[in-house]
Amino acid sequence: xxxxxxxxxxxxxxxxxxxxxxxxxxxxxxxxxxxxxxxxxxxxxxxxxxxxxxxxxxxxxxxxxxxxxxxxxxxxxxxxxxxxxxxxxxxxxxxxxxxxxxxxxxxxxxxxxxxxxxxxxxxxxxxxxxxxxxxxxxxxxxxxxxxxxxxxxxxxxxxxxxxxxxxxxxxxxxxxxxxxxxxxxxxxxxxxxxxxxxxxxxxxxxxxxxxxxxxxxxx
Numbered sequence: 134x135x136x137x138x139x140x141x142x143x144x145x146x147x148x149x150x151x152x153x154x155x156x157x158x159x160x161x162x163x164x165x166x167x168x169x170x171x172x173x174x175x176x177x178x179x180x181x182x183x184x185x186x187x188x189x190x191x192x193x194x195x196x197x198x199x200x201x202x203x204x205x206x207x208x209x210x211x212x213x214x215x216x217x218x219x220x221x222x223x224x225x226x227x228x229x230x231x232x233x234x235x236x237x238x239x240x241x242x243x244x245x246x247x248x249x250x251x252x253x254x255x256x257x258x259x260x261x262x263x264x265x266x267x268x269x270x271x272x273x274x275x276x277x278x279x280x281x282x283x284x285x286x287x288x289x290x291x292x293x294x295x296x297x298x299x300x301x302x303x304x305x306x307x308x309x310x311x312x313x314x315x316x317x318x319x320x321x322x323x324x325x326x327x328x329x330x331x332x333x334x335x336x337x338x339x340x341x342x343x344x345x346x347x348x349x350x351x352x
Contacts, residue, residue: 179237183230286324 283289283305290298302324 179230179233182233183226186229187226283324289324 283301289301293301
C-alpha cells in the first residue's frame, strides 16, 4: 500500500501500487456494518451510482477500466476503485463515493430510528407501523386505528372449534371490508380485528353495528 488520503469523516483511502489509480477505502466508526445484507445493498447501490457518474463524465474511458467493487469486511467496509484516470481525478471520485455512502448510511439509520417511533401522518392522520404495533400491544384504539374485539373469544373458540372460529373470523373481516371505508387488516389475534381509517363518531357507530350483525351471521 502506498500513500493514504483522508476522504470524509469515517473513511480513509489508501492507494495500492505505484502509478496505478487503485484505491481501497476503509470505513470506520459508525459506518462499520452490523449485518451483511443491508450493508451489501447499500454498497451495491453506491457502486452503481458513482459508476454512472464516471461514465457520463468520462465517456472516453473503457467500461472494463471503470468500476467500484464492494466488499463487506469484518468490522469495516472495503471499497476498491479502479479506473484509467489520473490519480487526482480518481481520488476525487473515491471522495464522492465515500460521501455518497455516508449520506445513504445516515439516512438509513435515521429512517430506522424513525420507524420505531409511533406517530400519525400529518395529512391522512393515519398511524405508521410503529403506531399500529403500539395500539395492538395495548389493545386500545388510537387515532386512525380502530381495534374491535369479539367478547369471550376464548370461550367461543372452545365451543366452535378451530375450523368454525376461523370461518367466523373470515365472515367478520369480509363484512367490515364491505361496509367500512378503511383498510381492514383482519383478525390479528384472540379475536381482535384491526381497521386503519379516519375514525368519526358516526363511523364508529356504523362499524359497531356492522360488527354485531356479522357476529349474528357468523353464529
